[in-house]
Amino acid sequence: MHGELELSEETRDRMAELRALSDRAEAGDKEARRKLRLMVRASSAEVVGRASDVGRRADRVLASSAAGGDPLAEEALCAKLDLMRAEIAGEDPTPLEVLLTERVVSLWMLTTLLEVLIAGQYRRDAGEGLKRLSPPYLIQQSRILESATRRYFAAIRELARVRKLQGERRSG
């Protein structure tokens, strides 16, 4: 199952290429911008499809962990994620909007799950009284949650930004 939650080497290579071309194009390399345009057009839908697939499978794993073995809770969470996807993506989303929506939804699920797991652990440890958690552990755990939360807010901002700029292009 682990393989299903990972992007293929091919997709990773393509991402590295897109990143390098974007860097060069932003630095003013016109040829790089031309190549980037072609590559975006050629690979966008496929990459979006693959990444969205991995994202959805990851959502399912997160929902299953959050549900703690309760199938009804797991289904309810998955339904909630579908609803969020539909609401956030809106009508007739572009492939990029689909992926950015998946990113927002997955990160929401991740931050929610991390909060639930961490809060549950604090409650258990407080109940057991003497078993205290080590400071490095608490710090590392907070870092993981903080990093996910930061990315979640960045994902919302990015989707809004792309929509705004796409709107500008359509109207301009």
Next chain:
Amino acid sequence: MTLERRDGRPYYYRSVRDGDKIRKVYVGAGEKARVSHEEDALRRTGRKARLEREKENLERLEALAAPVLEVSEVAEILARAHLVAAGYHKHKGEYRRARRA
């Protein structure tokens, strides 16, 4: 921590850090030495088990987060590639469309 025996009688010492040095601090002899030694050993085993549990928990959290973070990175790269390909560039953290000459 060391449990030493002299003339068949146990003497227990704890190792205590004092700056750069480690000092041996006398705890007790006889029954007290035996009980203190066992208590410390239990504490140490408990601490080791707790650290092991914490490590496993962190690995689990990181494994849960990894695929989402990877998809998130792909989305970020692709969004940027789309914008840059469409003629935008980042200026003070905001994307702007390049002026046409």
